[in-house]
Amino acid sequence: MTPYLINEATSKKIPIIISIPHCGTEFPDELRENYLPEQVASIDDTDWFLQDLNDFAPSMGITVVYAKYSRWVIDLNRDPKSVPLYNDGRLITGLTTTTDFVGNPIYKNGKEPDQKEVERRLDTYFWPYYSKVQEHLDSRIQEFGKVLLWDAHSIRRIVKTIRPEPFPEMILGDNDEKSADKKLIDCTLKNLGTTYQVNHNDPFKGGHITRYFGNPAKNIHALQLERNKNLYMDDSERKFDLARANKMREVLKRNFLNWRKFF
Numbered sequence: 001m002t003p004y005l006i007n008e009a010t011s012k013k014i015p016i017i018i019s020i021p022h023c024g025t026e027f028p029d030e031l032r033e034n035y036l037p038e039q040v041a042s043i044d045d046t047d048w049f050l051q052d053l054n055d056f057a058p059s060m061g062i063t064v065v066y067a068k069y070s071r072w073v074i075d076l077n078r079d080p081k082s083v084p085l086y087n088d089g090r091l092i093t094g095l096t097t098t099t100d101f102v103g104n105p106i107y108k109n110g111k112e113p114d115q116k117e118v119e120r121r122l123d124t125y126f127w128p129y130y131s132k133v134q135e136h137l138d139s140r141i142q143e144f145g146k147v148l149l150w151d152a153h154s155i156r157r158i159v160k161t162i163r164p165e166p167f168p169e170m171i172l173g174d175n176d177e178k179s180a181d182k183k184l185i186d187c188t189l190k191n192l193g194t195t196y197q198v199n200h201n202d203p204f205k206g207g208h209i210t211r212y213f214g215n216p217a218k219n220i221h222a223l224q225l226e227r228n229k230n231l232y233m234d235d236s237e238r239k240f241d242l243a244r245a246n247k248m249r250e251v252l253k254r255n256f257l258n259w260r261k262f263f
Contacts, residue, residue: 001028001124002128003068003124003125003128003129004067004068004132005067005068006063007051007054007055007057007063013063015143015146016061016259017065017133017140017148018057018066018149018150019133019149019152020047020054020064020066020151020153021066021067021075021153022050022067023046023049023066024046025046025070026068026069026070027070027072034108039104039106043070044100044101045070045071045072045101046071047153047154048229048233049245050152050153051064052240053152054152054252056249060256060257063136065133065136067129072106073121073125074095074118074125074126075096076125076129076209077208078207079208080208085205086205090162090163095118096118096121101162130212134213137149137220141220146262147219148180148263149209149220150223150256151206151223151225152225153226153227154229154231154232155167156228156237163203167203167228170196170197170198170199170228171202172185172189172192172199172200172201172223174201174205175214176201176205178211179206179222181216181262184221184262185223187262192255196227196231204224206222206224210224232248
């Protein structure tokens with residue numbers, strides 16, 4: 001019941017780890033029947049194909065850790081004690097959400113998780129993912145003395161329950177410059193901004209993963225990239241678009257290569 005999958009580096013390792021916590025689409029057998037079947041058939045709150053978009057990373061020496069299960073089982077990028085990431089009135093699904101992004105229920109009546117079940121899911125799915133990410137960060141720290149965790153996300157261009165207007169093409173989050181060195185942040189903004197419209201910490205500052213692992217004083221840097229789905233998917237935001245994906249892959253490769261000056 002391992003809650004993560006790993007694409008190991010296939011060439012000489014470099015001090016970068018990629019985490020993709022919201023690409024999972026599976027449901028554990030013991031939970032699947034608790035959900036509304038029409039919701040399980042769509043699971044729209046998914047960062048579709050990000051593991052495919054980043055399939056080049058292992059050949060660059062980067063290990064990719066990504067979620068096996070849907071964020072509807074447990075959200076790996078939320079505070080384990082359900083402390084809100086934002087307090088500005090936006091609708092953000094929780095640690096063990098009972099609704100989708102637009103407020104529709106996802107569970108059959110009476111099948112929502114109680115606190116005992118939440119704790120079980122933390123022990124079974126949440127902390128093992130974190131432990132595996134930590135294991136890879138520790139390995140890179142031991143080898144290089146520094147490491148960067150790149151937390152990869154995507155979102156529909158418009159989600160009115162979060163923001164009435166369209167999102168910028170990309171949003172780089174670093175918890176108000178607390179989770180990574182400023183020179184590294186500035187370099188990343190420049191690298192991505194040559195091709196895409198990039199906001200910085202607005203409207204997302206990075207979720208729990210960025211805030212939990214990022215510790216520049218200990219040479220662990222963490223950045224979250226949120227991007228519009230239609231930058232690598234088609235206009236319906238449902239199908240992978242190879243031409244758009246390849247364009248983004250080239251930008252990401254250039255970004256990762258330009259980080260070498262810091263490592």
